[in-house]
Amino acid sequence: MDINNGRPYLGFGLGLRTEHYHHVLEQKPDIDWFEIISENYMVAGGKPKYFLHAIREHYPMVMHGVSLSIGSSDPLDINYLKSLRSLIAEVQPEWVSDHLCWTSAHGINTHDLMPLPYTEEAINHVVERVQQAQEFLGRPILLENVSSYVTYKHSVISEWEFFNEIVARSGCLMLLDINNIYVSSRNHNFDPLRYIDSVDKEKVFQFHLAGHSDYGDYVIDTHDHPVVESVWSLYRYAIEHLGAVSTMIERDDQIPPFEELEAELNYARGIASEFLPQTNAQFQSSCSNKVSRASSCQS
Amino acid sequence: MSELKKLHHSFIDYLFDKESDISDFICDKNGANKNDRLNIYRFAFKKRLRDVIDNDHPVLGQYLGDELFDLLVEKYIVLHPSRHVSLRHYCDDLPQFLSKQAPFSEHPILAEIALFERLLMFAFDASKSERLTIESLQIITPEHWPAIKLRFHPSMQLLNAEWNSVESWQAIKSERSPEPATQQGERYWVIWRNQENLTEYRSLSFPEWSTLQNFLRGSCFSEVCEPLLEWYNEQRAPYQVVDYLRQWFNDKLITKIEA
Ligand SMILES: [Fe+2]
Numbered sequence: 001m002d003i004n005n006g007r008p009y010l011g012f013g014l015g016l017r018t019e020h021y022h023h024v025l026e027q028k029p030d031i032d033w034f035e036i037i038s039e040n041y042m043v044a045g046g047k048p049k050y051f052l053h054a055i056r057e058h059y060p061m062v063m064h065g066v067s068l069s070i071g072s073s074d075p076l077d078i079n080y081l082k083s084l085r086s087l088i089a090e091v092q093p094e095w096v097s098d099h100l101c102w103t104s105a106h107g108i109n110t111h112d113l114m115p116l117p118y119t120e121e122a123i124n125h126v127v128e129r130v131q132q133a134q135e136f137l138g139r140p141i142l143l144e145n146v147s148s149y150v151t152y153k154h155s156v157i158s159e160w161e162f163f164n165e166i167v168a169r170s171g172c173l174m175l176l177d178i179n180n181i182y183v184s185s186r187n188h189n190f191d192p193l194r195y196i197d198s199v200d201k202e203k204v205f206q207f208h209l210a211g212h213s214d215y216g217d218y219v220i221d222t223h224d225h226p227v228v229e230s231v232w233s234l235y236r237y238a239i240e241h242l243g244a245v246s247t248m249i250e251r252d253d254q255i256p257p258f259e260e261l262e263a264e265l266n267y268a269r270g271i272a273s274e275f276l277p278q279t280n281a282q283f284q285s286s287c288s289n290k291v292s293r294a295s296s297c298q299s
Numbered sequence: 300m301s302e303l304k305k306l307h308h309s310f311i312d313y314l315f316d317k318e319s320d321i322s323d324f325i326c327d328k329n330g331a332n333k334n335d336r337l338n339i340y341r342f343a344f345k346k347r348l349r350d351v352i353d354n355d356h357p358v359l360g361q362y363l364g365d366e367l368f369d370l371l372v373e374k375y376i377v378l379h380p381s382r383h384v385s386l387r388h389y390c391d392d393l394p395q396f397l398s399k400q401a402p403f404s405e406h407p408i409l410a411e412i413a414l415f416e417r418l419l420m421f422a423f424d425a426s427k428s429e430r431l432t433i434e435s436l437q438i439i440t441p442e443h444w445p446a447i448k449l450r451f452h453p454s455m456q457l458l459n460a461e462w463n464s465v466e467s468w469q470a471i472k473s474e475r476s477p478e479p480a481t482q483q484g485e486r487y488w489v490i491w492r493n494q495e496n497l498t499e500y501r502s503l504s505f506p507e508w509s510t511l512q513n514f515l516r517g518s519c520f521s522e523v524c525e526p527l528l529e530w531y532n533e534q535r536a537p538y539q540v541v542d543y544l545r546q547w548f549n550d551k552l553i554t555k556i557e558a
Contacts, residue, residue, distance in 0.1 A: 039385050044426030044453065047496050067384035073304040080384050105307030108380040110314060111347055112340065117324075121303055149336045151326040154302060187336075188328070220339060 007205055010060055010094060010246035012265050012272075019255045021051040028058055029262060035248055036091070038065040042083045056091060062206065062246075063093040064175075067109070070129050070143065071102035071116040081136050088137065095205060097142035097175045100126070100163060115148035118155035118162035123169070130170035142205055143167070144175035147183040147212075147221035159184065160198045167203050174199060176245070177208035178235045179221065186219045192234055201242045209235060209268060210250040224253035226264055232271060239272050247272065313337060314344045315377060348376050348389065355390045356416050358471045359409065367402075374400060387424065390417065408480040411464030415488075418456040419500070422492045425454035430494065433548040435556055443558045445521035449514045450555035451547075454492035457511065461485055465500075494551055501550075506530050507543050 011032030016024070018040075023029070034055065041052050055061075067080055088096060101113040116122045134140055145163060157165075167174055176199065185192035211225030227235075227249065239245070249264050312319035325333040349372045353360055360368045378400070379392045394417060397403040398410035430452060439447060458465070465488055467477035487508035490500040503511065506527055513523040520540065527536040547553050 042385060043387070043424045046424045046427070046454075046492065049427070050496060071303075073301065073307050077384065083384075102307060104384075105304075106311055107382055108311055109382065109384060110311065110344055111381060111386055112344055114310060114340070117303070117306060119302070121301060125303060149339045150333065151328050152306070152324050153326050154306075154324065218336065218339070 006202055007245070008094060009244050010062070012269050013062070013246065013248040014261055014265060015064075015248060015250045015252070016055065016061075017251070017255050018048070018051075020258045021047075021055070023258045024055055024059075025051065027258075029258060031059065031262065031265070033060040033062065033094070033246070033248075035062045035064050035250075036093075038063045038084060038087055038096070039067055041087055041091075052091070061091055061093050063088065063091060063096045064144075065096070065098040066111075066113070067103055068098035068133065068141075069103040069105075069109075070098060070100065070133065071114075071122065071126055072105050073102075073125075074105055074107060076129055076132055076136075077104075078136075081133060085137055088139075095142055095173070096137065096139065097144055097206065099146050100143040100166065101146045113146040115146060115150065115152070116162075117152035118157045118159060120156070123162065123165050126166050127170040130166065130172045134170070134172065140172055142173040142175040144177050144208065145180050145184070146177075147180040147187075147219075149187055149218060149220070151188055158190065159188075160195045164198065164200060167200060174204045175206040175208065176204050176238065176242075177210070177250075178238055179208065179210040179212055179227065179231050179250075182231050182234050183212050183219045183221045186214075193237055196234070196238050196241055199242070204242050204245050207235070207238065207245050207247040208250045209247065209264075210252075222253065223250055226260075227267075232267070235268065236271050236274070240275050244272070244276050310340075314341050315380070316341075345372075345376060347386075348372070348381070351386045351389045352393070355420060356393065356413055358416060358468050359412050361471050362409070362412055362467065362477065371397075371403065387420075393417070406480060407482075408462040408464050408467065411458075411460050411462050412468055415458055415460070415465055415468055415490075418458055418490045419498050422454040422456050422490050422498045425452075425492060428453055428554045430551040431548065431553050431556065433545060435553075436544065436548075439556065439558060445519065446558060447520045448517060448557040449544075449547075449553055450557070451515065452491055452552050452554050454490075454498075455552055456490040457508070457515075458488040458490065459485060459508075460488065465502075489550075489552075491550065491552055499550070506539070507546075510540060510543055511547075 013033035013035055014031055016034040016036050036052065041048055043049065065084060069077070099113050101115060103110055103113060130141065143166070145159065166172065181192045181195050185195065209227045209231065210223045211227055213220045213222045213225065247268050249261055249268070251261060306324050309319045309321040309324060313321040321337060322333055325337060327333050352372055352375065363371060375393065375396055379396060381389050383389065394410045394414040397413050398407065403409050461482055463478060463481050463483050465486070470477040487503040487505060488500055489503055489511065490498065493499050509526060510523050513526065524536045524540055527539055531539050
């Protein structure tokens with residue numbers, strides 16, 4: 001089995017959080033890569049920049065943004081894209097991602113990941129803007145599916161059809177948030193397995209795993225809890241069907257000690273190793289405490 | 300207007316509690332009450348902004364107490380929509396808001412406390428720059444001294460406070476009750492980030508503050524000596540400036556001397 005499916009594969013990573021700067025730098029934990037939130041480093045200097053550069057020397061990184069607002073009806077924010085481009089030059093990430101959503105409109109930033117209607121109009125609009133952004137940055141970007149709580153009357157197709165169409169037409173890649181698929185499937189009553197079955201597997205470069213808050217009638221994507229069993233099952237299914245995809249745990253609130261996230265990440269490694277010989281080898285070696293750094297193995 | 304644009308506008312209006320037809324865009328599906336679902340977005344939107352104000356201005360929050368802080372959050376969210384990609388700038392207008400909006404404007408110390416907290420943040424986020432040591436002065440020949448100009452570390456911020464705002468900030472920070480707000484006459488402060496990436500601040504006398512301001516405006520050594528003649532005689536004034544320079548080198552505030 002070609003476990004890379006023509007994709008670069010980084011292994012198992014974590015979102016880099018300020019709470020863990022010192023630990024990472026002093027202990028150099030056995031994590032394959034880190035994801036940074038791009039906006040947190042769009043500052044002139046100070047502590048965040050210092051740690052970013054120091055940690056980058058030891059780990060591969062990917063950049064994850066929250067402000068591209070690819071679905072907005074305002075023009076693309078050129079100043080934001082310029083800051084992003086210079087941060088890319090600084091960090092030299094393996095790849096750069098943002099969300100398939102809108103965050104700002106009318107010049108006002110909601111600082112939230114607002115859902116788009118799944119319409120032809122929205123597809124055309126987003127495709128054009130993804131192409132503009134990719135041209136400006138000189139590289140393809142990854143887009144991530146967001147959790148959503150409302151269903152628009154105007155939507156004519158499913159979320160996965162919408163996502164696939166944008167990916168196919170714009171040439172962008174996918175960051176699949178397994179938790180977001182689960183959250184939205186509960187909120188909109190769809191089969192999450194169908195979502196995973198339907199995506200173009202060669203386009204999936206990264207997985208996010210995260211925790212949520214379950215209120216029974218609906219589920220909110222809070223990123224403040226460990227990953228729950230139903231999301232682990234979905235992850236197992238995703239790995240089985242999509243192969244080796246670089247996987248990370250995303251925790252944004254109630255940040256636990258680093259070791260807790262490391263243990264959660266090892267749980268993901270364990271699941272992946274059931275299906276992937278390469279990951280199995282890595283899992284074994286990480287269990288026997290050898291330092292293993294996955295490198296980008298583009299095939 | 301396109302359908303998408305209409306949806307964006309209606310949703311934004313909804314988040315800001317304005318009249319909005321957003322619920323016309325949403326399905327009541329699978330037993331989900333669309334108003335409950337929409338409210339998830341509005342609740343998260345307001346909570347996020349409230350958390351930013353709270354995180355950026357913890358001392359102001361304590362000074363105000365819960366009730367006034369709630370009022371501040373409610374009014375600020377409506378009057379100052381975020382126009383930046385980063386939430387780091389969300390509260391940039393807060394000092395001005397506090398000085399203009401009743402009931403906060405009736406207590407000018409509030410705007411000063413907020414400004415002090417913002418300047419601490421600006422100092423923390425500023426770009427880095429190499430700092431000179433006092434030895435750099437030794438290579439300046441006597442004939443060059445009158446024309447030297449200074450560049451300061453990008454993190455350096457100056458505050459001119461009329462009220463006991465910094466003192467109240469210090470009290471709350473060390474878990475003491477602040478003195479009642481008093482207009483104590485102008486006090487001058489310099490704030491910067493030190494070599495260990497920690498923010499520092501200290502008070503300045505008016506002559507030191509105005510000398511620093513004059514250097515910042517691009518004046519040279521001989522020009523900054525002149526206004527000091529109001530307090531010092533002609534022999535003393537240049538030495539006084541040298542004393543200030545020593546202190547600034549000590550504080551690691553100077554990044555460049557232009558001869
Ligand atoms: Fe995510």
